[in-house]
Amino acid sequence: MVTAVMVATDHVAFLLAQAAVDWAQKLPAVPITLTVKYDATYTVLGFVPFLFNQPPPESPYLSAHNSFQWELRFTSPGCPLLPARSPHTTA
Numbered sequence: 001m002v003t004a005v006m007v008a009t010d011h012v013a014f015l016l017a018q019a020a021v022d023w024a025q026k027l028p029a030v031p032i033t034l035t036v037k038y039d040a041t042y043t044v045l046g047f048v049p050f051l052f053n054q055p056p057p058e059s060p061y062l063s064a065h066n067s068f069q070w071e072l073r074f075t076s077p078g079c080p081l082l083p084a085r086s087p088h089t090t091a
Contacts, residue, residue: 010087011087014086018083024074024081027073030072030073031069031070031071032069032071032072033067034068035066035067035068036064036065036066036067036068037065038064038065039063
């Protein structure tokens with residue numbers, strides 16, 4: 001009885017592994033974009049207009065705007081998912 005349960009469990013685990021590999025191979029790549037905008041409005045002497053409730057002078061050298069793009073994949077392109085191997089029927 002224990003042997004029959006072990007063989008059935010082995011077959012169920014194989015079917016689950018086979019379904020998981022098939023599902024993982026069909027996952028699309030997810031594009032990710034990170035946008036960073038940095039505006040430095042106050043400098044060392046920038047506190048003087050702040051004291052008089054004036055807007056700080058704008059300078060293009062104190063601002064930065066960058067965008068970074070990636071593709072998030074479930075598996076690495078250099079690491080293919082191997083198909084699940086069927087259980088040994090001789091057991």
